[in-house]
Amino acid sequence: MRTANHRIALGLYRTGHTRSLLAGALDLGVTDLDTAFNYHQFASHRTLAAIAGDLLPAFTISTKVGYFPDGHDLDPARLRAAVEQSAKELGRTPDAVLLHNPESSAEGFTDACAALLEMRDAGLCKDWGFTTWDPRRLLEAGWEIPRPDVAMVRAGLTVSAAVLDAVDELVDRAEITELWGMAPFAGNADDSIWQTVDTSTFLVSGQQGSALQAGVATAFAIPDVTRLAVGTSHVEHLAEAIGGSRLEVNTERVTEYRALLRERATLSARAPSRKDQ
Template sequence: MAPTRALLEHALTAGVTALDTAFNYDRYASHRVLAKTARELLDRFEVSTKVGYFPGGHTLEPTRLRAAVEQTAVELGRTPDTVFLHNPEHDPTRLAAACEELASCREAGLCRAWGIATWNPAPLLAAAPSVPVVPDVVMVRAGLAVRGEVLDAAERFAGELGAGDRWGMAPFAGNPNDPVWSKVDAAVFLEDGQPVSRIQAGLVAAFALPAVSRIAVGTSSPQHLDELAAAVRYTASASVVDEYRELLRAGAER
């Protein structure tokens, strides 16, 4: 669902200045809808998007990717800040060529940075050494809903590529209103005395699982946005995170 103008205005007030979308969101109309809704506000946000899904299905074919990046700039009315390959694990054999194409888009001024957004990087690990260009950022799933082997694969993949930064996404598995989040007390991951709600604690934990510099979270509620924006001042306990990761690995070995 595209954000309303009121929500965008509220986001700026709350200190949120980055938007994440994708070529295929909102039935392939996300960029046009965002530009129409935000209008002059759009230039006050850092905009990231993703390419790889098309009406006929998913493809990493370089000419399709480039055309999508070019179309994105036209529909937004501005150059996107970051363009990601969208779930390239669907076709690891084309990872290297697709990365080269997005790097070429950056050099041509079609985007300011490029990266890889992957739901599960494990299938990409074997292809990573063949990628001849270094992505500016890798975006991976983050948080307590992510399996231990996926967390490990995310760290290995970003390390293999030498990515400049690592972002997270979907810290609540896409639904912060799921009853499970009222039962899971992520506050155990925080240093003692940090007064946070359960949702805030879940977001704080996600910043460390795996370690990421920012997290994309979907919301249509100003109150939810305020709650999450306030949580970024807190940090997770490194020792608790390490213990949790070891428990995940031990469980996977049984």
């Protein structure tokens, strides 16, 4: 798999908002920043502007709207207010605004997409789209939406066959041409499992990389994404992820893995439960 278009984004979910981290990211060539209206206890945007307002013009900033202090809501008026507040607090227009986990309120998905498209056309953002942890509920909703500029989904070896298949269907149904990934290690790259699973098996032979780097490379291929949001508070970890984004993945091995994953899921679904025995 070609790596020329692979980009690492600094994800700010549960990540320290520090100037040193943002400056270090820029020094490494990371110019994509991913945050959300509700991150950092609903203070991510104004915190970023306060600690590094002079650095923000150097970043391509994606943010998300949909979560509010009283819960999840896709009401178009609330979404617009959140987008306007986000731009005001950042001191600039976000490059991309994504609906945040719309499957949590799937019945409002169509109207919310239309609202974000209107906001994009009004200049409140450059691109619009949505991010989903599990798109299966969206696919069940029977919606009709305009084609989004971008979508962001879970990526990597922790994603189930059912979710990966749903992502494939989502890409076809919504005519998505720009797909981003997130959570390559399910939020915990320090889990001991990453030291026991040989992630290098997915790499084209002859390449050298750590287990984390091979995991990052694989996440770009499962599913096929162009940008991967990586959450870390340490510049050295971000540098390691960048190294992983440059590794080449064996596409045949990925195809075999997904076929085996799907087969295992099918067998598990057919197996009788204990209460049936």
